[in-house]
Amino acid sequence: MLDHALSQWLDAQAQALDLGQCDPQEVIARLATARVLRIGVPQNQGGSGGTAVDAVEGIARVARHSLAAAFVFWGQRAFIEYLLHSPNTALREQLLPSLLSGELAGATGLSNAMKFLSGIESLQVRAREQDDGWRLEGRLHWVTNLRKSGFVVAAAIEREEGGAPFVLAIPDAVAGLQRSDDLQLMGLQSSNTAALDFKQVEVSRDWLLHDDARVFLPAVRPAFLGLQCGMAIGLARQALSEVDGHLQDHRSILREPLLEQRQALEQTVDELKSGLLDGRFLAQPRALFQIRIGLAEAVAQALQLELQASGGKAYLSEYGSGFARRWRESAFVPIVTPSLVQLRAELQRQSRTAAV
Incomplete structure (x- = not known):
């Protein structure tokens, strides 16, 4: 579960974070206070333990409230991951404490x-x-x-x-x-x-x-993309939760597609977690690319279903501001680097190479 104080703050500030009406300086500080930046970092290095899978879930929980905050979380946590993989122990010891405390911001840049x-x-x-x-x-x-x-x-x-x-x-x-x-x-x-x-x-x-x-980038790519997938997972889960809230009648025609989408989403999440834990994405990046594409498609389908479940309310400012924000957030998921176009192009290139 996400820290209650952080959840409340994210809900109160979600619209302002999206539109730039909230001081961006606050985001890392709030995440650090809730100690979510420490998830998946070894305890002997100042973290709370766990694995990258736990960090993915942490980002997903934040994304249910605000994709802007989850995007910042991903950037900070990805940089922390680079330090954990770096052979430069002196640099890690120098930077990691201030990154985990939120005193210093880490930008992926990769x-x-x-x-x-x-x-x-x-x-x-x-x-x-x-x-x-x-x-x-x-x-x-x-x-x-x-x-x-x-x-x-x-x-x-x-x-x-x-x-x-x-x-x-x-x-x-x-x-x-x-x-x-x-x-x-x-x-x-x-x-x-x-x-x-x-x-x-x-x-x-x-x-x-x-x-x-060429050695370092393939080694950190599973974490780079896996943590990034947390944003899509959280947004899709929240949209499907909103659908559930709109369906009062269990015989609703949208009940079955809701259950199907939720099951398909969690199956893809399980595939992501399994690949991160057993290390297969190091040798099989293609499988990770396909999961990333699948999660982006799951977001689009979930928002479409939320729109159908909401009906005309989605276009009323009084009721639909949350949906409008999630709709804008969903537009970002396919284009964040590597974009779906880039991933599909890479998959096509790999298929052609394998066929030669």
């Missing part, structure tokens, strides 16, 4: 890198090696959780001199790093989502997460 891993686009930040580190140039066009009071962002970096790309954690205070104004999104506005420009940014070797992105 959406471009995940597309690079699938051959969809090139890396957008380049590095020239120096004696004590690197000098960076480039731009990340869309990064979430860039909290103005302090953040650290992960990025995959292309070497100008050639060789394997690598992954850095980059603190916000370095000279030459410029954060844009928050992007004007259709919803999820209180998520501190902006662009980052790198202009002769110097970063020391102390901030290295991994020296080979």
